[in-house]
Amino acid sequence: MAIYKKNISILFYIFVTAHLFIWTLVPSLTNNNLPLDTIEALAWGSSLDWGFNKHPPMSAFLPEIFYQIFGPQDWAYYLLSQICIVVSFFVVFKLAEDFFDNKINCLLSVLLLEGIYFYNFTTPEFNVNVCLIPFWSLSVFYLWRGIKNNKILDWLLLGIFAGLGFLSKYLFIYLGLAIDVLLIYMIYTKRLNLKCLVSFVPFTIILIPHIIWLTENDYITITYGLLRTGSEEASILNHIKHPLIFLGKQIGILLHFY
Amino acid sequence: MIFALVKKFKININLDDDKFLFLISINLIPILFIFLTSFTMGVKIRTMWMTPFYISFGLLFIYILKSQINFEKMRAFTSVFLILFLLSPILYSYVSITQTDKRTDFDGKTLAKQAKVFYETEGEDLGKMEYIQGNEWIAGNISYHLTERPKWIYSSSEVQLCNKDMKCIKYK
Numbered sequence: 444m445a446i447y448k449k450n451i452s453i454l455f456y457i458f459v460t461a462h463l464f465i466w467t468l469v470p471s472l473t474n475n476n477l478p479l480d481t482i483e484a485l486a487w488g489s490s491l492d493w494g495f496n497k498h499p500p501m502s503a504f505l506p507e508i509f510y511q512i513f514g515p516q517d518w519a520y521y522l523l524s525q526i527c528i529v530v531s532f533f534v535v536f537k538l539a540e541d542f543f544d545n546k547i548n549c550l551l552s553v554l555l556l557e558g559i560y561f562y563n564f565t566t567p568e569f570n571v572n573v574c575l576i577p578f579w580s581l582s583v584f585y586l587w588r589g590i591k592n593n594k595i596l597d598w599l600l601l602g603i604f605a606g607l608g609f610l611s612k613y614l615f616i617y618l619g620l621a622i623d624v625l626l627i628y629m630i631y632t633k634r635l636n637l638k639c640l641v642s643f644v645p646f647t648i649i650l651i652p653h654i655i656w657l658t659e660n661d662y663i664t665i666t667y668g669l670l671r672t673g674s675e676e677a678s679i680l681n682h683i684k685h686p687l688i689f690l691g692k693q694i695g696i697l698l699h700f701y
Numbered sequence: 702m703i704f705a706l707v708k709k710f711k712i713n714i715n716l717d718d719d720k721f722l723f724l725i726s727i728n729l730i731p732i733l734f735i736f737l738t739s740f741t742m743g744v745k746i747r748t749m750w751m752t753p754f755y756i757s758f759g760l761l762f763i764y765i766l767k768s769q770i771n772f773e774k775m776r777a778f779t780s781v782f783l784i785l786f787l788l789s790p791i792l793y794s795y796v797s798i799t800q801t802d803k804r805t806d807f808d809g810k811t812l813a814k815q816a817k818v819f820y821e822t823e824g825e826d827l828g829k830m831e832y833i834q835g836n837e838w839i840a841g842n843i844s845y846h847l848t849e850r851p852k853w854i855y856s857s858s859e860v861q862l863c864n865k866d867m868k869c870i871k872y873k
Contacts, residue, residue, distance in 0.1 A: 470797070473794045482809070482838060486841030507753065515846055538757070555702050561755060563771055571750035580753075614750055624726065640715040640827065671745075672744035682740055685739045686739040692751075700759075
């Protein structure tokens with residue numbers, strides 16, 4: 444059994460290494476220039492701040508660390524993207540170990556993600572969305588650990604990764620709301636005590652510098668986010684049209700997954 | 702991929718199961734909320750925004766369908782997986798090589814070299830280039846490709862190359 448489990452783990456590591464290697468190499472060889480979003484993140488990184496005109500700062504911090512190490516070498520930023528993806532795959536694999544006795548199910552939980560183009564085709568372009576994935580998956584991981592073990596450390600780590608997720612992109616709020624709904628339900632049904640509220644401490648501390656920056660800069664990122672939704676084109680038809688387009692796209696995205 | 706793995710698509714729902722409740726909450730509630738945002742505010746949800754939402758979907762579906770997974774069909778699943786795993790980078794390479802008017806075909810390196818020559822000739826009294834003003838793409842490319850890496854400052858109009866005292870010359 445131990446040998447079998449070890450073999451599955453080896454298969455997983457072969458898969459993530461191959462994924463990392465292929466998706467770093469292919470764009471490095473076939474692209475002449477880094478994509479728009481990556482150049483944008485590097486531009487923000489050249490003058491680091493607690494926020495930028497479009498997004499909070501995390502997607503600038505990470506490429507700036509890579510720039511300080513590797514300089515203007517395109518492959519490094521393709522590698523950075525793949526590190527974000529592979530870390531997320533690893534976190535999902537580890538989370539799955541708590542859900543299945545049969546380790547092959549853990550591997551399948553990750554392999555299925557190759558059917559969703561967000562985790563392969565679009566990953567070479569490092570941007571806020573790619574930057575958000577590892578913090579999203581780590582928040583989910585430590586939420587589960589918190590529910591399972593109810594240890595202070597797990598709740599604190601949930602708060603830290605949720606804070607970093609929020610600093611990657613405000614869209615993290617949707618996972619944040621889901622976490623809140625689940626925690627409120629679990630506290631209400633007495634499956635959890637109030638210890639989980641400790642996660643708000645690191646979450647708030649991490650967000651404070653960005654909130655200060657936001658107030659000093661007329662909430663520019665929020666205005667930008669609202670503009671990107673097309674909310675200025677008010678029409679009653681949009682309340683039907685946009686949700687339907689949204690649903691249609693989700694079916695398309697998940698086609699290979701099914 | 703799921704259909705290549707299971708005998709039949711039958712979902713067992715048990716709301717007393719903490720694991721199931723957890724997986725449903727973290728996978729479906731965010732999507733439900735974003736759908737409600739679009740519905741109530743009448744706003745567009747851009748496709749790429751959904752990137753992180755599906756990261757635990759594999760886990761959710763394997764958990765729901767675990768009793769129906771047919772390990773004898775593993776060969777079919779492996780084939781589908783390998784096709785997708787190899788097809789995506791091949792397709793990416795094909796698009797990248799055959800289409801020549803994408804952002805990734807831009808010659809940022811040459812642009813940066815030209816900007817440097819321009820700055821050294823037109824602004825020889827200004828000293829080292831420390832800042833660059835302009836949009837994220839043009840000024841961002843120049844900043845990234847130059848070894849001195851001037852700090853980028855946003856400007857929607859023209860590209861300006863500046864020294865440490867913010868004395869600038871208009872480049873584009």
